[in-house]
Every structure is written in C-alpha cells, then in structure tokens.
Amino acid sequence: MDADSTGRAGLAGVPTDPGARKPDPLIVGDNISRAFGGLKAVDVEHLEIQRGVITALIGPNGAGKTTLFNLLTGFDTPDTGDWSFNGKPLSGVAAYKVARRGMVRTFQLTKVLSKLTVIENMRLGATGQRGERFWSAPFKSLWSSQEDEITRRADELLVRFKLDAKREDFAGSLSGGQRKLLEMARALMVDPELIMLDEPMAGVNPALKQSLLGHVQSLRDEGRTVLFVEHDMDMVRHISDWVIVMAQGQIVAEGTPASVMADQRVIDAYLGAHHDTDLSEMDEEAIMEEAMAEIEGTKE
Amino acid sequence: MDFTDIFSTALTQALGPNAIVYALAAIGLNIHFGYTGLLNFGQAGFMAVGAYGLAVTVVVAGLPFGVGLVMAFAAPLLLAVLLGFPTLRLRADYLAIATIATAEILRLVFGSVEMKDYFGGSNGLTGYSSVYKDLNPYSEGIDWGIVRYSRDDLWSVTVGWVLVALGCLIVFALMRSPWGRVLRSIREDEDAVRSLGKNVFAYKMQALILGGMFGGLAGLFLALKQSSVVPSDYSTNITFYAYTALLLGGAARVLGPVVGAIIFWFLLSGLGSFFGQATSGVDPLIPSWIMDDTQSSLVRFIITGLALMLLMIYRPQGIFGDRREIAIDGR
Numbered sequence: 001m002d003a004d005s006t007g008r009a010g011l012a013g014v015p016t017d018p019g020a021r022k023p024d025p026l027i028v029g030d031n032i033s034r035a036f037g038g039l040k041a042v043d044v045e046h047l048e049i050q051r052g053v054i055t056a057l058i059g060p061n062g063a064g065k066t067t068l069f070n071l072l073t074g075f076d077t078p079d080t081g082d083w084s085f086n087g088k089p090l091s092g093v094a095a096y097k098v099a100r101r102g103m104v105r106t107f108q109l110t111k112v113l114s115k116l117t118v119i120e121n122m123r124l125g126a127t128g129q130r131g132e133r134f135w136s137a138p139f140k141s142l143w144s145s146q147e148d149e150i151t152r153r154a155d156e157l158l159v160r161f162k163l164d165a166k167r168e169d170f171a172g173s174l175s176g177g178q179r180k181l182l183e184m185a186r187a188l189m190v191d192p193e194l195i196m197l198d199e200p201m202a203g204v205n206p207a208l209k210q211s212l213l214g215h216v217q218s219l220r221d222e223g224r225t226v227l228f229v230e231h232d233m234d235m236v237r238h239i240s241d242w243v244i245v246m247a248q249g250q251i252v253a254e255g256t257p258a259s260v261m262a263d264q265r266v267i268d269a270y271l272g273a274h275h276d277t278d279l280s281e282m283d284e285e286a287i288m289e290e291a292m293a294e295i296e297g298t299k300e
Numbered sequence: 301m302d303f304t305d306i307f308s309t310a311l312t313q314a315l316g317p318n319a320i321v322y323a324l325a326a327i328g329l330n331i332h333f334g335y336t337g338l339l340n341f342g343q344a345g346f347m348a349v350g351a352y353g354l355a356v357t358v359v360v361a362g363l364p365f366g367v368g369l370v371m372a373f374a375a376p377l378l379l380a381v382l383l384g385f386p387t388l389r390l391r392a393d394y395l396a397i398a399t400i401a402t403a404e405i406l407r408l409v410f411g412s413v414e415m416k417d418y419f420g421g422s423n424g425l426t427g428y429s430s431v432y433k434d435l436n437p438y439s440e441g442i443d444w445g446i447v448r449y450s451r452d453d454l455w456s457v458t459v460g461w462v463l464v465a466l467g468c469l470i471v472f473a474l475m476r477s478p479w480g481r482v483l484r485s486i487r488e489d490e491d492a493v494r495s496l497g498k499n500v501f502a503y504k505m506q507a508l509i510l511g512g513m514f515g516g517l518a519g520l521f522l523a524l525k526q527s528s529v530v531p532s533d534y535s536t537n538i539t540f541y542a543y544t545a546l547l548l549g550g551a552a553r554v555l556g557p558v559v560g561a562i563i564f565w566f567l568l569s570g571l572g573s574f575f576g577q578a579t580s581g582v583d584p585l586i587p588s589w590i591m592d593d594t595q596s597s598l599v600r601f602i603i604t605g606l607a608l609m610l611l612m613i614y615r616p617q618g619i620f621g622d623r624r625e626i627a628i629d630g631r
Contacts, residue, residue, distance in 0.1 A: 075491065099497035111492035113485050123478070124485050127497050131478030134506050138473035147478065190496055 007052035008241050016255035019046035026051040026194055026225050027072070032081030033249075034067055041067040043249040047083070049194075054216065054226040056236045056257070059246035060270050065229045066108060068246070069198055073105045074098040086193070100127060102193035108202065108229075110179040112186075114172025118163060121171050121182060122154035123147070125189025154189060161185045161215065177208040184215065195219060197228035201235050213239055233271070237261070245270065301577055301585060304445075310570030312447045317525040319565040320460030321347075321518050325542040326549070326557030327467045328514030333543075334551035335475060336507040337487030339392050342383075342399030343515045343542055345406045348534035349375040350516025351523035352410060352419060358428035360418055365431040369520070376516030380509040388504045395508075403536060411531035424530035432524045456525040463521065464558055467514060472554045474510075483507055484552070518542075544608060550618030559619055567607060571600035 004010065005023035014020050029047040033040060042064040049055050057065050070076035072083065074095035082091045085103055093101075113121050129150070130136050131143030158164040161181045166174060171182060180200055187195055200216065201209055209232075217239050219226050230236055236243060236257060243260040245253040247269045253260055260266055313319065325343050332338040340346075353375035357368040383402060387395040410419045419425065436455040442448065449457055474480050482503050485493045490500045523529045541564065542557075549560025575596035578585040584593075591599060611618070 073495070075494070094499075095491075095494045096497050096499050099495055104497075105495055107491070107495070111489045111495070113488040113492060115488055116481070116484060120481060124481055124493070124498075125496050129478045132482055132498070134474075134479060137477035137479035138470065140473075140477070143478060186496065 007050075011050055011053060011242055011256070014050075014242075016253070016259050018251040018254055019044075020048065020254050022048045022050040024051045025049060027083060027085055027227075029072070029081060029083030032068070032071060032078055032083060034064075034071055034076065034078045040249045042071060042078070044068065044081075044246075044251055047244075047251065049225065049227055050242060051225050052220065052223060053241040054220050054228070054239055055242045055244060056240035057227065057229045057244050057246060058231070058233075058236055058260075058270065059252075062248075063246040063270075064249040065246055066198060067249075069105060069196055069229065072098075073103060073196065075105075099190060099192070102191075103196065104187045104190045104192035104194070105196040106180075106183045106187055106198055106200065108198040110176070110183050112171040112174065112179045112182050114170060116171060117168050118158070118166045118171055118174070118182060119151070119154060119168065121186055122158065122189055123150050125186040126150040126153070127190055150189075157185045157188055162211070177204040177212075180204055180212065181208075181215070184212075188219075192224065194225045194227065197226065197230075199229055199231065201230055201232040209235070233261075306570055306573045306577065308446045308448065309573040310566045312449065313569035314562045314566035315447060315457065316449065316565070317453055317456040317460055317521075319561045320457070320464060321522045321525075322542050322545045322564065323464050323558045323561035324460075324467060324518035324521060325515055325538070326546040326561055327464070327471060328511040328518065329539075329542055329546050330551060330553075330557045331471065331483075331507055331511035331514065334546065334553070334556070335480065335487060336483045336504060336511075337392065338388075338504060338508060338511075339396035340399045340508070340511065341396045341536075341539055342401075342403030343518075344534045344536055344538040345399065345403030346376045346379060346512045346515030347519030347522065347538065348403070348406050348410060348531070349379050350519035351529045351534070352425075352519075353516070354520055354523055355420075355425040355428050355529040356418060359420075359425045365428070368428060372516060372520040372523075373513060376512045376519075377509055380512035381505070384505045384508045388501055388508065400536065400539075403534070403539065407531050407534050410534075419531075420529075422531060424528055426528045429524050429527045433527070453525075456521075460521055460525070463517065467517070468554050468558060475554065479503075544604075547618055548608065548611065550620035553618070553620040553622075556618055556620045563619070564604075567604055568600055571603050572597060575599050 007024070010023040014022055025048040027047065027049040029044060032042060032044045032047065034042045057068070059065055067076065071078045071081070074093055074097070078091065082089060084090055085101060090098060090101065113124070116124070129143065130146055136142040155164065155167070158167060161184070163178065163181055163185065166178065171179070174182060184197065184200065197216070200212060204212060213235060216226060216228070240257055243255060243257050244251055245260060245266050252269065253263050253266050255263070261271065325347060328346065329340060329343055332340040350372045353371040354368040357363050357371040358365055379402070383395070383398055387398045409415055411422045413421055433452070436451065438451050438454050441450040441454050475483070482493060482498055486500055486503060494500050519534070522533065545560035545564045546557045547560070548563055549556035549558065575591070576593065579588070579591055579593040579596040
C-alpha cells in the first residue's frame with residue numbers, strides 16, 4: 001500500500017457518494033439494519049471508515065447515529081448486517097470484546113463513575129490487569145507493580161487533559177465539560193485504535209470546547225482513528241477530515257466538510273438555509289419578515 | 301427495673317451466635333449489594349442450601365462430616381450459578397425477583413411433606429453435629445456478669461468470630477484490589493465498565509457466587525450452633541434483617557455488616573428485655589391497658605423499625621459509610 005492511500009491523503013480521490021469505498025478502511029460494514037417496532041432506526045447499505053482520519057457522523061435527531069454507534073460497539077444487536085474491524089469480522093461480538101480489540105466509545109450522556117475518584121476512573125480503563133482476576137486479586141504483591149505503571153500512565157493523561165488537579169476528587173463532583181474530558185482520557189487508557197465519541201461537545205462551554213478540539217486532533221496526530229457524532233457544525237467544519245451524513249437511518253451523503261455543507265440535500269435535510277450565517281449578524285428585519293411570512297403561511 | 305440485666309442480656313446477644321449468623325449473611329449481602337449493586341433478596345435461600353447441604357449429606361446420605369462441609373459450600377455455589385445465568389444479563393430488578401422467589405421455593409420444598417424423606421419436613425433434620433460438638437475444647441461456659449455463655453455457645457462464639465474475622469479479611473483483600481474496583485464500577489454504571497473492555501457478566505457472577513457462599517456459611521454456622529436445621533429458620537425476613545444490619549453498619553465498608561449485626565442484636569434484645577421487664581410483675585412500669593407482656597415482645601420490632609427510619613433520614617450512609625459517597629449523586 002503506497003503512502004498516498006493512507007490517512008488523510010487517501011481521502012483525496014474518494015468519490016462523494018453515500019457508502020463510498022475508501023483506500024484504507026478500518027471499518028467496512030454491509031447491510032446493517034436495526035428496527036425498533038415498525039421504525040427502521042438504521043438501514044445502512046455500505047459503510048467504510050478510513051483509517052487514521054477524523055470522520056464526523058452528522059444528521060438530524062433520530063437519524064440513527066447513536067443506534068449505529070451502539071450496533072458497531074456491540075451495545076445493541078442488529079437485525080441484519082456484517083461489519084469488520086481491521087479486516088476481522090466484528091458483528092455479533094460482545095461489547096467488552098469489541099473494546100479489547102481496540103474500538104472504544106464514549107457516551108452521549110457521560111458515564112463517569114461518580115462515586116469513584118478521578119484517578120480510580122482512569123485506572124479502571126487499563127486492560128489486561130492482573131489484579132482484576134479473582135484469584136490474584138487478594139495478593140497485592142502480584143499486581144502492585146502493574147498498578148504503579150497504570151497509575152503513571154493515568155497521571156500523564158490527566159496532566160494532558162488538565163485534570164491532574166482533580167485527581168483525588170470524586171468524579172461526580174466534576175462539571176459537565178470535565179466529565180467529557182475524563183471519559184475521553186479514560187477511553188485512552190484502553191489504548192484504542194479507533195475512538196468513537198458520541199457528541200463530545202454537548203454541554204461544554206466555549207473555552208473548554210477549544211481545548212477539546214485540540215485533544216481530538218491530537219488523537220489523530222498520534223495515529224488513532226476518530227469517529228464522532230456531533231451537532232456542533234463548528235467542530236465538524238474545523239477538525240473533521242471526512243463527513244458522513246445520515247437521515248432516517250440511511251447514509252444520504254458523504255464527503256469533505258466543505259463539499260457536504262454545500263450539498264443542497266444536506267442543507268434541506270439537516271443544516272437549514274442559514275447554517276453558515278451568524279444569527280446576530282443577520283438583518284433582523286429580514287428574519288422578522290421571514291418569520292411573519294411563515295406565520296401567515298400556517299394560518300391559511 | 302434491672303438495667304444491669306437488660307444490658308448484659310443485650311450484650312450477650314450482640315456478641316452471641318445469632319449476631320454472628322447475621323454478620324456472615326450481611327457480609328455476603330455487602331459483596332452483592334454494597335460493592336456490586338446486585339439486589340439479592342434471597343440470602344435466606346443461600347443460607348438454607350448451606351445448612352441443608354451439610355445436614356442432608358450427613359443424616360440422609362450417611363456420608364462423613366467433612367463431605368457435608370464440602371457440600372455446604374458447593375450447594376450455595378451451584379445456586380448462585382443457577383440464579384445468575386438467566387438473570388445477570390438482565391436489569392437488577394430481575395435478580396431481586398428471582399432470588400426472593402427461589403428462597404421461598406426452597407423453604408417450601410425443604411418443609412414439604414412429599415420430600416420428608418430427604419429434608420425431614422417441617423421438623424427438619426438433626427443429628428449431624430456431633431463432630432462439631434466433640435471439637436469443643438471448653439469444659440464449661442462463662443459468666444462474666446456483663447456477658448454469659450453456655451459451654452456450647454462459647455464454642456460457637458469462638459468459631460463464629462474467627463469465621464467473621466476471616467470473612468472480613470477476604471473482603472478487605474479483594475475490595476482494595478483492581479478486582480474490587482471493577483465491582484464498584486459495575487455498581488455505578490455497568491455500560492461504562494463494558495465499554496472499557498471488562499466482562500461485566502463474569503464479574504457479577506463471581507460476586508454473586510462469593511456473596512452467596514458467605515450466605516451459605518451463615519446457614520452452615522446456624523445449623524451447627526443449634527444442632528438442627530428447620531425450614532422456618534430460613535424465611536424471607538431473615539434476608540431483610542441481614543439487610544437491616546448491613547445498612548445500619550454501612551454498606552460498601554468492610555466492617556459495616558459486622559458492626560451493624562452487633563448493633564441490630566443489641567437493640568433488638570435490649571429492647572425486648574426492657575419491655576419484658578416493664579410489663580411483667582405485680583405493678584408493671586407500663587400499665588397493662590397500654591401494653592401487656594405478650595405484646596411487649598413485638599414492640600421491640602416497632603422500635604427497631606423506627607430507629608432504622610431515623611437512621612436512614614439522618615445518617616443514610618450508616619454508621620461507617622462515607623458521607624461523600626452518598627452526598628454526591630451524579631445522576
């Protein structure tokens with residue numbers, strides 16, 4: 001495989017069709033579907049995620065983004081479909097095994113362990129711990145050296161994510177944004193190849209957003225693949241290398257951020273006509289007129 | 301009113317074999333509920349299979365006492381596996397329902413007329429504890445004024461507190477380890493633990509087995525100390541008294557269930573003997589139109605319940621619990 005087909009460079013020649021083939025895919029999925037009652041929440045014909053890039057998954061509420069996340073990570077079972085990770089089939093594999101293979105997710109509503117301290121949350125993330133096996137757990141000498149090593153790694157990550165001052169605090173006392181950071185840092189303790197972030201920006205203040213953006217980019221720069229669901233178009237525009245748009249369970253568009261945001265179908269289905277404009281700068285009268293026209297329209 | 305007598309009765313009970321039974325059962329529940337968040341409402345069932353494991357092996361099957369002891373540990377292990385497989389993948393409530401139902405089924409089967417040949421019906425089984433009794437090194441009981449035990453009870457108290465100490469040591473060693481950290485994390489949010497690559501089901505099963513075996517040990521000890529196994533000893537309220545002891549002492553603390561069991565029995569028997577004295581005699585302290593002596597034995601449960609309510613309102617973490625763990629609620 002030549003250097004041009006890997007990472008971001010490889011995306012250059014990829015056509016912007018739904019389900020487009022990538023030169024160096026980490027995830028390849030086919031016919032993935034999941035219905036809740038009569039509603040088809042996910043119905044994806046073909047999906048490929050390029051290795052080593054940041055891919056954004058966007059779409060209106062109820063488009064099936066989180067359901068697709070749940071299916072790929074083993075938290076939900078699909079009605080049909082197969083997918084592979086790193087060339088190995090991964091459909092129907094239990095969630096914890098998916099994580100061990102190097103595919104770790106975070107959650108839309110953060111799942112920090114409130115009644116454990118920040119450092120304990122971090123330690124939990126490490127895999128292959130001898131002390132987590134029942135028969136060796138009672139004997140501290142069997143696992144204490146490994147525990148020290150884990151703690152050292154955890155402390156490094158806490159410094160990187162600027163949570164080191166909170167080390168001994170209960171995770172439940174953290175703010176919403178700090179929880180997002182902790183969840184991301186904890187996921188890194190698993191040392192995943194692919195990290196899947198479900199709305200990493202939801203409920204995060206603007207100052208913290210900047211540093212979060214930096215953190216996500218640094219994940220890619222150290223060679224990891226990132227897939228994230230987000231409604232914050234600023235984030236999608238600034239850091240993603242590729243965007244996949246879902247609506248009603250299907251992939252409706254794909255492409256670079258610029259091409260996707262110029263796509264008329266995407267604007268109609270999701271972004272809205274004014275997605276590029278700053279609302280405060282818009283002519284207020286124009287907004288009022290438009291609103292009035294809409295009200296008139298509904299009266300008739 | 302003889303307060304010395306009330307105090308010594310209460311203390312004798314608080315440190316006696318009954319408190320040990322509840323301490324052992326509550327240590328098991330602490331592993332289930334306090335650390336892992338598993339709602340086991342059938343600890344009485346685990347106790348029953350532990351006790352019957354010994355009695356049936358020795359009395360009915362005629363096998364040696366040692367084999368009976370092995371069976372007393374094997375039976376709760378098997379019960380935990382049987383209960384855990386269908387329910388541990390489901391939400392916590394299903395385990396609660398399955399365990400309480402199983403405990404009742406076991407009690408009714410053990411007491412049934414049809415199974416009298418195997419379990420002795422409602423009279424239960426006796427005649428398996430001679431080996432245990434013969435090991436008793438004491439020649440007589442003790443009476444120190446504040447505590448008094450018969451020769452048999454003194455032996456049971458010795459054995460019992462050694463078992464409780466060993467149990468606490470095992471719980472301490474396990475819960476400070478990364479294994480214990482996984483359990484506490486499962487209690488908080490099992491999906492988060494799953495997303496980090498831990499086999500949540502296996503950990504819950506291990507916790508259910510370990511806690512169930514402590515329940516079995518409680519039943520085994522009860523069977524040994526009173527030399528008989530009777531189905532009515534394993535009714536559902538035993539489970540809830542054990543929960544009371546656990547919450548009183550503080551869940552998710554190593555010594556919580558032990559201290560809780562001691563306080564629970566101190567209160568229960570202290571109040572029992574206080575009201576017993578206050579309603580008996582020619583000129584009782586409490587006149588009989590308020591309460592007579594048959595009612596007095598039940599009033600202690602009312603007062604204990606009231607004390608528990610006050611505790612839950614003013615100190616919900618129990619005596620030993622960490623206030624910070626309770627004060628923060630992220631959800």
